[in-house]
Amino acid sequence: xxxxxxxxxxxxxxxxxxxxxxxxxxxxxxxxxxxxxxxxxxxxxxxxxxxxxxxxxxxxxxxxxxxxxxxxxxxxxxxxxxxxxxxxx
Amino acid sequence: xxxxxxxxxxxxxxxxxxxxxxxxxxxxxxxxxxxxxxxxxxxxxxxxxxxxxxxxxxxxxxxxxxxxxxxxxxxxxxxxxxxxxxxxxxxxxxxxxxxxxxxxxxxxxxxxxxxxxxxxxxxxxxxxxxxxxxxxxxxxxxxxxxxxxxxxxxxxxxxxxxxxxxxxxxxxxxxxxxxxxxxxxxxxxxxxxxxxxxxxxxxxxxxxxxxxxxxxxxxxxxxxxxxxxxxxxxxxxxxxxxxxxxxxxxxxxxxxxxxxxxxxxxxxxxxxxxxxxxxxxxxxxxxxxxxxxxxxxxxxxx
Numbered sequence: 464x465x466x467x468x469x470x471x472x473x474x475x476x477x478x479x480x481x482x483x484x485x486x487x488x489x490x491x492x493x494x495x496x497x498x499x500x501x502x503x504x505x506x507x508x509x510x511x512x513x514x515x516x517x518x519x520x521x522x523x524x525x526x527x528x529x530x531x532x533x534x535x536x537x538x539x540x541x542x543x544x545x546x547x548x549x550x551x552x
Numbered sequence: 553x554x555x556x557x558x559x560x561x562x563x564x565x566x567x568x569x570x571x572x573x574x575x576x577x578x579x580x581x582x583x584x585x586x587x588x589x590x591x592x593x594x595x596x597x598x599x600x601x602x603x604x605x606x607x608x609x610x611x612x613x614x615x616x617x618x619x620x621x622x623x624x625x626x627x628x629x630x631x632x633x634x635x636x637x638x639x640x641x642x643x644x645x646x647x648x649x650x651x652x653x654x655x656x657x658x659x660x661x662x663x664x665x666x667x668x669x670x671x672x673x674x675x676x677x678x679x680x681x682x683x684x685x686x687x688x689x690x691x692x693x694x695x696x697x698x699x700x701x702x703x704x705x706x707x708x709x710x711x712x713x714x715x716x717x718x719x720x721x722x723x724x725x726x727x728x729x730x731x732x733x734x735x736x737x738x739x740x741x742x743x744x745x746x747x748x749x750x751x752x753x754x755x756x757x758x759x760x761x762x763x764x765x766x767x768x769x770x771x772x773x774x775x776x777x778x779x780x781x782x783x784x785x786x787x788x789x790x791x792x793x794x795x796x797x798x799x800x801x802x803x804x805x806x807x808x809x810x811x812x813x814x815x816x817x818x819x820x821x822x823x824x825x826x827x828x829x830x831x832x833x834x835x836x837x838x839x840x841x842x843x844x845x846x847x848x849x850x851x852x853x854x
Contacts, residue, residue: 483811505726507724507725508729508770508773508774510729510730511732511733511778512777514730514733526730527727527728527730527731527734532726532727533725536726
């Protein structure tokens with residue numbers, strides 16, 4: 464498994480804290496694995512809560528109307544890249 | 553093999569629904585209603601699983617063994633509301649006598665600009681409420697729906713009223729609930745149904761008419777995650793052209809802390825099951841779940 468970049472580590476921590484994945488370590492998250500369905504197995508409720516947490520922490524709003532919405536949530540790496548490109552704090 | 557069969561059944565129901573629409577719009581409501589009797593008889597004879605499910609449910613709801621006449625009345629009630637959907641969604645709802653009970657609890661919340669969840673069930677007609685919202689543009693309603701569920705019905709109804717299509721939020725994508733949250737933030741009411749669970753969904757066994765039945769916990773989990781108030785509604789068909797649409801506030805918001813959430817979600821899911829039982833006891837023939845609702849394997853409707 465690949466090692467995580469610093470922002471990826473931070474976002475992985477946010478995912479674990481927000482969704483209370485208590486039995487998971489940051490190092491266990493594969494940055495390229497899908498977050499939803501297979502991989503981490505997150506669901507629609509998790510997506511909502513994760514978006515709210517990202518908004519609060521990084522000051523970016525993830526809109527359901529964003530044409531790239533699926534790819535934003537595709538993996539930890541994609542989500543981190545989206546945050547890096549759009550964050551305001 | 554089974555796929556082919558499904559496709560065939562789909563075509564069959566598409567045809568009969570088109571026929572209902574055509575009869576309804578061409579011949580008018582009184583003439584179309586005359587067709588409900590042969591339709592009822594047909595399903596009473598042909599639809600064995602639905603007949604068995606009806607008997608199981610009615611025996612519990614009525615508190616006595618259900619008769620064949622009770623089952624016929626049940627099927628007739630269902631067919632009548634399906635026909636009325638045609639009139640509701642094509643803007644001919646003046647043909648119907650729809651009485652609202654406690655609409656203030658909805659209207660006041662809309663005026664205050666705070667979005668909320670409007671939680672219904674398969675007890676009665678969901679469309680009775682939806683048509684009112686589409687008719688009066690000022691009532692902002694979105695509907696959260698499983699897209700493949702009732703696809704044929706949805707397709708035809710949307711042909712009747714394209715505006716209805718715009719109000720649907722399809723379930724099952726990562727962004728579905730994000731759209732719900734955005735709609736709530738804009739002051740919309742978001743309608744969903746809380747009695748049927750899908751096989752992969754989390755459920756809670758709630759006491760319903762004396763026996764445990766699996767209720768989905770998704771609606772209350774959504775309420776907790778969005779912190780939105782929940783208002784219950786029941787669009788009950790009373791026979792003839794009469795509908796009673798009952799609104800009932802359930803909660804101003806569910807404790808949002810994720811760690812205490814499970815308990816709160818259980819509490820409000822049970823409360824929903826209690827209110828559903830209350831209204832089902834008073835309008836037993838409005839129950840439109842024609843499958844073994846108590847089957848804990850959660851197979852749900854086929």
